[in-house]
Amino acid sequence: MAYSVDFHTVSATGLESSPVAEALAGLRANEARYYKNKYDHEFTVEPAADAGSTIDRVHRVLKDERDIVISSRPLEATEFRVEGLHLAYVFYESGLSINVMYSIDGIGKRAVGFKLSDGMDVPDELATRFKFARQKSKLAGTIRGSYFVIKGKYPPS
Template sequence: MTATPVDFTTVSTVGLERSPHADALAGLRANEARYFSNRYDAVFATSPADEVSELVGYVARVLRERGIVIASPALEATELLVDGIRWTHVFFESGLAVNVLYTLEPGGKRAVGFKLSQGMEVPDELGAFKFARQRSKLAGEIRGSYFVLHGEY
């Protein structure tokens, strides 16, 4: 597995070039890297999706709880285990980023988050969700939504 640490001081589109929103998606990825560095002192390193297909499959399985199938191909994915929380992220060609927050201890927080890169339309499969807007120096405007997980994964 070729995991590449994401640099959030010099934003790079490496690995995301196929996306029509590569610059915005790279900013979104860098924003996640900065969060994990600042909050957990953890390195956010992504791998090509085809090298970590088990992570992409895990996120797809979790999304099926709500009947959601992401139509866009996955470009990159990563997983971090920090403070008893399993964080799995997948970045898609459409500009969508999906993360699964899964506290390993029973009764902990468990949710799926969606973030849309600046400039991308809401994908049809996520049309039922309302998206809140936030500003990011790295990613411009991020639109995000989430749902709470009820199943065991």
């Protein structure tokens, strides 16, 4: 069942199995607030069991672009379009959030972003490949993030 993320009242609904569930919920709420304020988009996630195509697409981009395979179990995902961008998010049990941003025309912005929930270690599969910058969030505490630019073609379906 889809869940509309409320950034006014942060809830760990759907994320309970994560050892950093509260921090991951704050990270998810932080993303919801950003898209609501910038694009007036309602950030809605669905359980991983219902979001196979979104998760498969994110994993394909990671594997094809950087030979990255995420070891943590996906808990939730979402996919949506705003102002010429197609975005896909996957939230993992470890506290990791990955997003794939791809311009709908295929010419503009194309990137993969990683965000680490407060209290989680950098996953082994990312530790030697990326440096993570820190940012403070009222909803999520300290978020560490990194990204890479997508070089290949992965047009949204």
